[in-house]
Amino acid sequence: MDSHFKAPPAYTTRSGIPVKASYGPDDVPAEHRAIMGILPGQAPYHRGCFAQGYRTKSWRIFQLSGFGKPEDENERIKFLLKNGETGFIMEHDRNTADHLYNVDHPDVVARREDVGLTGAVMQSVRDTHICLDGIPIESTYGHAGGGVVQHGPFALAAYWTVARRRGLDLSQLPGTGQSDFFLTYLGCVTKQQVPTAAGLRLNADIIEFCGEHLPKWVPVSIAAYNGGDTGLNAYQELGALIANAIEYLDEIKRRGRMDVKAAASRCGGVNFRTTLDIFEDASKLRAARKMWHRLLTERYGVTDERALRMRIHVVTSGSMMTYQQPFNNIVRGTLMALTAVLGGVQSMGVSGYDEALSVPSEHAHQMSLRIQQVLQHETNLCAVADPLGGSYYVESLTAELEKRAWEFVELIQQQGGFLASLDSGWMHARARDNQSADFKAEAEGTKVVVGVTHYRDDASPFLVDGFPGVNDAYDVAKERLDAVRRERHETGAAHALKELEASCRDPQKNIMPFMMNALDADVTLGEIGDLYRQVWGDWQTPELV
Amino acid sequence: MSAPARRILLVKTALDGHWRGLSVVARALRDAGFHVIMGGMITGPEIVRAAIDEDVDLVGLNVGGHAAVVERIIAELRAARPELPIFAGGVLPPSTCRRLAELGVETYPPGSSLEQIVEAAQRLTGVEAGKA
Structure with a gap:
């Protein structure tokens, strides 16, 4: 590597899981190896909810949108x-x-x-x-x-x-x-x-x-995205989402007015983030589906196949988008969207390249659509479901994330459950633990952010000032x-x-x-x-x- | 005997509750020896009152909204305590940074390092590096 860059003290995923230089069959734990060959569309659905993947139904292009007066928002939605x-x-x-x-x-x-x-x-x-x-x-x-x-x-x-x-x-x-x-x-x-x-x-x-x-x-x-972008790491994001679902479903059960199995089927549309750790986050989405299946079958006795399939919406991490050289964010958005596709999501929103400045301009919004349309139509990505399946690295990460996420669920339950962990500030403290890590790594020179820590261009002619909105709202x-x-x-x-x-x-x-x-x-x-x-x-x- | 720690009031100018950035900055300032008072989401007049009651040496504005709101807060602070330095971070488009610079307020948009922010706080409160 160029002497200009420092190697990290240890190679890990974004959430700190140690990674080796390469992976082989022995790196996949035995119990996970046993389910590696199960095809997409089959329980426990880690390889995807549907046998045909994106062939029968592509993911929904689903962007946050709105500003100003209701008619301004209406115009943007129509656009x-x-x-x-x-x-x-x-x-x-x-x-x-x-x-x-x-x-x-x-x-x-x-x-x-x-x-x-x-x-x-x-x-x-x-x-x-x-x-x-x-x-x-x-x-x-x-x-x-x-x-x-x-x-x-x-x-x-x-x-x-x-x-x-x-x-x-x-x-x-x-x-x-x-x-x-x-x-x-x-x-x-x-x-x-x-x-x-x-x-x-x-x-x-x-x-x-x-x-x-x-x-x-x-x-x-449930939008664990918001936990992730506040500081929870990948397995904490997973575990906290499961703990949140437990809170909802236990409450429905306690109230006794609705069949908990029916409620479980309705709560299975969830939201995660993807970051720029491509394999960790794709693995996270695979682990999420497997955990959902286990939670519903073991804790609530759900057997309805539709309910057991977790449907995932991903928003690409807004906090990965830089203020400096904002057009670089089109590349970051593309990579995070690719991660979501590799993880097999049903729905996606790509954060705007002007994310660090404002809500998206019309142009930034259009780029968020075009990124997804290029992935859908020009890459052949939609031809095969779960293309990462069988990768020693990805399967090993999927198993490790799931293991750590269940441990985090247990920690939350020890706090008295998800709500109690919010009331006491325990969950905020877990987010806080991770918040400064990127800043530290950047200060130490072991983390490179293009356009921010390196390859800076202080006189860039490509300035973006963000979307100003309207002044009469x-x-x-x-x-x-x-x-x-x-x-x-x-x-x-x-x-x-x-x-x-x-x-x-x-x-x-x-x-x-x-x-x-x-x-x-x-x-x-x-x-x-x-x-x-x-x-x-x-x-x-x-x-x- | 060492001098008492310099006091910084950190507030949010908007009713936008994202707290991650402010949290990271607040802890970096505390680690550098400052006494940090978290004011929360308070209005201009409330910020002025807190700055006086807490007898602070510096006000940090976490901006998550329109420049006009920030400018009004700056004017209110200046009217009450003209000598009190102010700096700002958060969602700050380049045009807002330029506007605030004209008003004598330093800005630290996303991508600023914690080192830069701590150095600014030391300089604005008149302390030598490493001694808040």
Whole structure:
């Protein structure tokens, strides 16, 4: 190697698993060797959920999208669909949606220019109508937003209300919610949030409501990505996802209103990240499917083959995207997307090359699609399922990641479970343990980041300043909020809000029908937030740093 | 007897809860001997109050939003404590870095090393390297 570069002190994967210079049959543990020859489409599905791989169905191109006013987000979603996106993800404004604040909340007013930077402002179902205008949601797989737990019921009920008003049959509506504990309580800790126990109740309500009324909808989606990009390593990401699933399914079982096997089938649409450690992350996705199969069969007695197949959405790691020389990120995005394909995912979003600067510009978004389209059509990657199967290295890594991930599940259970590990800050401490590793390695000169630590070009003519968004999102949201308050049937809204409150206070009730009624009556986001805060109070955020 | 540790207030300017970057920076500053006060997601007037109450020597703004919000916070801090140095990190497009430089605020966008950030904190609080 060039003397300009220092060799690492030891060769390891990104998560610190020691790796050898080459691998042979003896490196694969015996129990894993026994299942190496099982074909894709066969249990325990480590080699993929489907025998035909991508021949019968390619992965869904599924990008986060949104900013500004609902009509700005609508325009961007249509742009992406026109360019070949095969599902769409609505992003809501972080200031308002994540906190359940209306735009006239003092904490939002103090930062009014931030409004709309990361997603459209949607304070009532009227805004969701604008955002979905002209989009055929009966035939397009939609993600309603609601990544943050307390926002999930609002985002879903708004989407479903739009569908109902269009005369669509909810039982046929395709799509997904999110309500992700990793994002909410670990990766992107909001200023105010309902406590984790209340969050679990909301998610269980959504799972049961979908079980009854929206059989084609994925009610909640565990996004271990958000644990990974906060600092959890590959096997911790895997283990924490399993521990989160245990929490959901145990709760469904405890409530006793829905068959846990049916719930298990609905919770199997999950989300991981891929980084630039190609083989570790491809192995991680193979291990994930095997662990899911084991969890469901052993802990919950599930036998339904559909339920036992974990469906994976991957987002390429945003934290791998550099601020410097952002066009290099097109290459990084391609490699992380390749990793996802090698791991056999059902759905993918590639982070924009301007990730370190802003939400994606139209051009960055288009590149995220083109990366996936080149992989789908020009590489012959889709011809053979699990092409890494049988590689001594990959099979050995798959087994090792699974072993370490189950150990991490055990550690979490010893903390009292996934929720307890968030409440106490234990999980945050595990993320923190890893957060400085890249900085240290860069300072020591053992980690090279092209364009950042080496090959710098301080006078680059290829500058990208990020996507500026629009400057009227706050003003328009304020006008629309005033219009809702002026025009709605006040008695009807007050009554619907009161009924929603009663359902929140009664754990025997499911809040979702009442949330639908509230949205139908033009109840606003901030009113629902105020109600939650009265009923449940705030999560006591653990010390993060 | 050594002088008491220099005090740094770290705050988030936006209602965006991503904390990884701030966490890494806060720990690097603590490791370098600074007393770091985590202010969280607070508004301009709250930042001013915290800076005065905590009698800090430096304010670090973790930016996750629009430059106009950051500029307003800087103006509020300057009005209350004109001599107090301010530096910023986080999501900072080049145009925002230039704007903040005009206002006398140093910026450390993604890709900055922890060494650079610690050195800046030492320089801005008037301590010799290695002694916060």
